[in-house]
Amino acid sequence: MSEPPPDNLVQPFQIESMAAQGRLVRLGDAVQAVVTAHDYPADVARVLGEAEAIAAVIAGTLKFDGVMTFQVKGDGPVNMLVVDVSSDGALRGYAQFSEEKLAATSAGTGAIAGPQQDVPRLFGSGYLVLTVDQGPDTQRYQGIVPLKGATLTDCAHTYFRQSVQLEAVLKVAVDRVADADGVLRWRAGALILQKLEQRGIQQQSGDDQDLDSDDSWRRAVALLGSCTSAELLDPSLHPNDLLYRLFNEDGVRAFDPSPLAMRCRCSRDRVENVLRSFPRTEITDMKIGDDVVVTCEFCNESYIFGPVEIDAMYEGDEA
Ligand SMILES: [Zn+2]
Structure with a gap:
């Protein structure tokens, strides 16, 4: 039996003849693990998977050493969604939502409503916030754009235009896909193309060159548009085979994923450390029985501190 294609990766590439570079993101377990940690309903799982794929693709376009956080805040059923990606490839995320509001918005639409109006329906009005934190003694980067568009992918396009003046097109797919055993598992995929400045290899007159560059960029965008959601999500399709299928006529070169x-x-x-930063009286307010229980919003892991441990934490402090 042949090895399954690599999964959970960012595959950078360049299209030789088009002055465009891009990235292909494939996510399998990385999405499924986030969804199962919380047993999210399908609507929430879908936007979380989409956000993971977008965050992974954007992180690939930025040069940083630390953590990039992709955050959506709204006044709809899902009031907060957070995904962060570290420069060494750790991805995590969570969403806060109101079950009643979510049920009300899904009422009458069947099991799962489509993704076509996810932003207005699930998030309402609000903001997309992108933060890059490279540790102490460095300047934090933050870009904020209002939630405008039908999907998070639309909002990401707004971010590219407004915040980073990046000429880029992005295609994202997220859905439950049957694995080899026929079990449905969440997957996400994303493909981004970024226009590169013409490097002045051709010694033509400026106008002609601009025209060439615009034409080839439009062609690249059309080719990206021809990529289907099924192709982005297919775990049996090797990332390089997908890139070759889309761009081979124009000379596609894949770099190390x-x-x-x-x-x-x-x-x-x-x-x-976080608990210690609070005064002891506030910690006491958080008690469940005799213990202080802190649950990580990202992975749902619970940390339990008993009375002896709490005493030890505040040893030396005034009682
Ligand atoms: Zn955690």
């Missing part, structure tokens, strides 16, 4: 995985950065030590 980087792996992505659902991995949470929470730990008992980190939680303890």
Whole structure:
């Protein structure tokens, strides 16, 4: 039996004849693990998967050493969605939503409404916030755009135009796909193309060159548009085979892929440090029975601190 194609990765590539570069993102377990950690309803799982794919694609276009956070805040049934990606490929996410509001918006539309109006229906009005944090003593980058468009992918396009002046097109797919055993599991895929400045190899007059560059960019965008959601999501289709299928006539070159995985950065030590930053009286208010229980919003892991541990945490402090 042949090996299954690589999954959970960012595959950078360049189209030789088109002055365009791009990235293909394939996510299998990395999406499924986030969804199952919380047992999210399908509507929430879908926007979370879409956000993961978009975050992975954007992280690939930025050069940073740290964590990039993709956050959506709205006044709809899903009031908060957070995905973060570290420069070493750890991906995680969670969503906060109101079950009643979600049920009300899905009423009468059948099991799962389509993604066509996800932003107005699930998020309402609000903002998309992108933050890059490269640790202490560095300047935090933050870009904010209002939620405008039908899908998070539309909002990402607004972000490219308004916040980073990037000429780019993005295609995203997210859905449940049957695996080899016939079990439905969430997957997401994304394909982005970025226009590169013409490097002045041709010594033509400026106008002609601009025309060439615009024509080839339009062709690249049309080819990206021909990529189907099924192709973006198909776990049996090798990422390089998909790129070849789409762009081979124009000379596509794939670079080394980087792996992505659902991995949470929470730990008992980190939680303890956070708890210690509060006065003891506030910690006491958080008690369930005798214990203080802190649950990570990203991975749903619970950290339990008993009375002896809490005493030890505040040892030396005034009682
Ligand atoms: Zn966690």
